[in-house]
Amino acid sequence: MAQTEEVKVLGAWPSPFVMRARIALHLKKVDYEFIVETMNPKSELLLTSNPVHQKIPVLFHNGKPINESLVILQYIDETWTSTHPILPANSYDRAIARFWASYIDDKWFPLLWQFLKPKSDEEKEALLGRVFEGVKLLEEALRTCGKGGKWFGGDAVGYVDIILGSFLGWIRVVDKLWGVKVLDGDKFPSLVEWADAFCEEEEVKSVMPETEKLMEFAIARFGDPAPSK
Amino acid sequence: MAQTEEVKVLGAWPSPFVMRARIALHLKKVDYEFIVETMNPKSELLLTSNPVHQKIPVLFHNGKPINESLVILQYIDETWTSTHPILPANSYDRAIARFWASYIDDKWFPLLWQFLKPKSDEEKEALLGRVFEGVKLLEEALRTCGKGGKWFGGDAVGYVDIILGSFLGWIRVVDKLWGVKVLDGDKFPSLVEWADAFCEEEEVKSVMPETEKLMEFAIARFGDPAPSK
Numbered sequence: 001m002a003q004t005e006e007v008k009v010l011g012a013w014p015s016p017f018v019m020r021a022r023i024a025l026h027l028k029k030v031d032y033e034f035i036v037e038t039m040n041p042k043s044e045l046l047l048t049s050n051p052v053h054q055k056i057p058v059l060f061h062n063g064k065p066i067n068e069s070l071v072i073l074q075y076i077d078e079t080w081t082s083t084h085p086i087l088p089a090n091s092y093d094r095a096i097a098r099f100w101a102s103y104i105d106d107k108w109f110p111l112l113w114q115f116l117k118p119k120s121d122e123e124k125e126a127l128l129g130r131v132f133e134g135v136k137l138l139e140e141a142l143r144t145c146g147k148g149g150k151w152f153g154g155d156a157v158g159y160v161d162i163i164l165g166s167f168l169g170w171i172r173v174v175d176k177l178w179g180v181k182v183l184d185g186d187k188f189p190s191l192v193e194w195a196d197a198f199c200e201e202e203e204v205k206s207v208m209p210e211t212e213k214l215m216e217f218a219i220a221r222f223g224d225p226a227p228s229k
Numbered sequence: 230m231a232q233t234e235e236v237k238v239l240g241a242w243p244s245p246f247v248m249r250a251r252i253a254l255h256l257k258k259v260d261y262e263f264i265v266e267t268m269n270p271k272s273e274l275l276l277t278s279n280p281v282h283q284k285i286p287v288l289f290h291n292g293k294p295i296n297e298s299l300v301i302l303q304y305i306d307e308t309w310t311s312t313h314p315i316l317p318a319n320s321y322d323r324a325i326a327r328f329w330a331s332y333i334d335d336k337w338f339p340l341l342w343q344f345l346k347p348k349s350d351e352e353k354e355a356l357l358g359r360v361f362e363g364v365k366l367l368e369e370a371l372r373t374c375g376k377g378g379k380w381f382g383g384d385a386v387g388y389v390d391i392i393l394g395s396f397l398g399w400i401r402v403v404d405k406l407w408g409v410k411v412l413d414g415d416k417f418p419s420l421v422e423w424a425d426a427f428c429e430e431e432e433v434k435s436v437m438p439e440t441e442k443l444m445e446f447a448i449a450r451f452g453d454p455a456p457s458k
Contacts, residue, residue, distance in 0.1 A: 052332060052366060064321060071327045078320040091307040092293060098300045103281060106335075137281060 007032040008060040010045060014217045016166035017069040018057040019207045023162050024073050026203035028080040069166075070101055073159060087159045096145045097159045100138075100152065104164050108134040112167070112182070115174040116218060118225045128180060132187070138164065139188040150197055157201055165198040172211040173218050178226050236261040237289040239274060243446045245395035246298040247286040248436045252391050253302050255432035257309040299330055302388060316388045325374045326388045329367075329381065333393050337363040341396070341411070344403045345447060347454045357409060361416070367393065368417040379426055386430055394427040401440040402447050407455050 007025065009032055011018030025032050037046055037056050049058045049065035059066045059075065066075050077086035087094050111131050119127065142152055145160075152160035171182050185192040199208055209217075236254065238261055240247030254261050266275055266285050278287045278294035288295045288304065295304050306315035316323050340360050348356065371381055374389075381389035400411045414421040428437055438446075 052328075061321075066321070066324045066328075068328055068331055071324050071331065074327065075320055075324040078323065091304055092290075092295070094307065095295045095300050095304040098303065099281075099295075099297055102297055102300065 006060070006062050008035055009033070010035045010037050010043075010049065010058040010060070011056045012037050012039060013207075013209055014169075014214055015056055016170060017055075019166040020069045020162050021057045021059055021072045021076070022207045023157075023166070023203050024076040024086055026206075027084040027086065027157060028076060029083055030076070030080055070105065070163070073162060077159075084156065085158070086162070088153050093145070093153065097153055100141055100145070100160045101163050103134075104138070104160070104167075108138070109167055112171065112174060115178060116222045116225055118223075124178060124226075128182075131182060135182060135188055135191065139191045142190050142194055150194065152194075157198065157203070161194075161198060165195070165204065168195055168199065169209045169211060169214045170218075173215045176211065176215055177218070177224070235289070235291050237264055238262070239264045239266050239272075239278065239287040239289070240285045241266050241268060242436075242438055243398075243443055244285055245399060246284075248395045249298045249391050250286045250288055250301045250305070251436045252386075252395070252432050253305040253315055255435070256313040256315065256386060257305060258312055259305070259309055299334065299392070302391060306388075313385065314387070315391070317382050322374070322382065326382055329370055329374070329389045330392050332363075333367070333389070333396075337367070338396055341400065341403060344407060345451045345454055347452075353407060353455075357411075360411060364411065364417055364420065368420045371419050371423055379423065381423075386427065386432070390423075390427060394424070394433065397424055397428065398438045398440065398443045399447075402444045405440065405444055406447070406453070 007030055009018065009021050009025070011021070011034065022032075022034070035045070037043055039046075039056075042054055046056065046058065047054060049060070050056075050067045053067060055067070057067075057069060057072060059072045061075075061079065066072050073086060087097055108131075111127065111134060114127055115124075141160075145152060149155060151157055152164070157165075175181055183192050183195055198204055236259055238247065238250050238254070240250070240263065251261075251263070264274070266272055268275075268285075271283055275285065275287065276283060278289070279285075279296045282296060284296070286296075286298060286301060288301045290304075290308065295301050302315060316326055337360075340356065340363060343356055344353075370389075374381060378384060380386055381393070386394075404410055412421050412424055427433055
C-alpha cells in the first residue's frame, strides 16, 4: 500500500493487547513498523508515550501516541475507513459489540488470568465453573449478534472477534497448564468453530503465538501454577 | 422535539452512571421516559434487559435495550447525530477522550469509591494521596485536551465532561464524610472552575443530586465510614 504516513506499534509478541492493534492494521492493509518493548526495564519510549499506564501497546500515527488496545482498535477503524470495517456500521450493532468487548476485557479475561496463579483443586473447579459461565454467554452472543454467521459482528473478522481472538493463545496455555478444556467443542461448538476460523485468517496467523512458546514464556514469567499436573 | 420514536431510561437518581445517559439525552434534546429502578429487589425489567450485569442504567430505544453507561453515551451520540456532538469530530481527539473515559472509570473512581468504607487515618491519608495523583492528571488533561478551553473536549460539554462530571455529587459526599477537599481550588484551579461550570449547565442541573440528600442515601446504604469526624 502506498503510504506517506508513519505508523509504528510498540509492543511484545506475547501480549494479546498488542496483537489486537497488529491484526487491525493487517486487516486495514496499513504498513507499520513493529518496535519491540522489552519491558524490564521499561523503555524511555514507553514511559514517555504512555506515562499514565506505562503499558503496551502504544500505536504511533505520524508521531502521535495512542494508548489502550480498545481505544487503538477504534482509532484504527475511524482513521483508515476505506478498507475492512472493524466495528459494525449500525449504531445498535456497534453498541452490542462494545458491550461484549467490555465484558470480555473487564469480567471474563480477569477470571481466566487467575489460572496463572497456583490454586487448590477446589479453587480450580470453582474458577473453572465461573469461566465456563462466561464462555456460555459468549457462545450465545456469537449465535445472536453474529446472526448465525461465522463471526461476532457479521460477514468478516471484526471488533469482538479481534478482542476475544487475541486471548486464544492464553486460553490454550491455561488448557495445557491445568489439563482443562476452556473451549470444549461438545459444550461450545460455535465458539470452537469460530476460534479455528479466526486462527486461519492470514491477518492473524503471523501474530498468533505458538502455544508451546507462550507456555514457556508464562512459566518463566509467572512460575508453573500447576506443577503437579 | 417532535419524536415518533420511543426512548426510555431505567435508572435511579443517586447513580452517576444513570445521570450520564440522561445528560446526553438532554444535550441531544431527545424526550425520554424515566423509569425508576428500586434495585431491592431488582425489577423483572432490569433482569431481562441487562441479564449479564443486572445494573442500571438501561437505555431502551424503540424497545431495544442498551447497557453500560459508556456504551450508551456513544450510542446516543451515534444515533442522534444532528444535535450537540458528544465525542469530538477528529479521530485522534476521540481516542484521547476514550482514553480519559477509561482512566476515570477503571482507575480513578474506584479509588474514590473506597472512601465509602471505614478506614484508619493512615489509610485515609494514603488513599487521599492516590486520589490526588489522579486529580492532578485530570487537571493536566483538562488543560491539554481541552486546548485551554472550558471543557475537556472543546467548545461544549462532551464525553469526558459528562463522565467525570457525573461523579461530582459523590466527590462532594466524600468531602463531607471525611472532611477533605478532593477538588481543591488552590491545587486544581482549572478543574474547580470546570466543575462549577458543569453544574451550571441546564442539561445537568435537573439530574445533579443535592449533596445532603446523596450523603443521606450513602449513609443509609453503606453506613457512615467516618463516624468520628
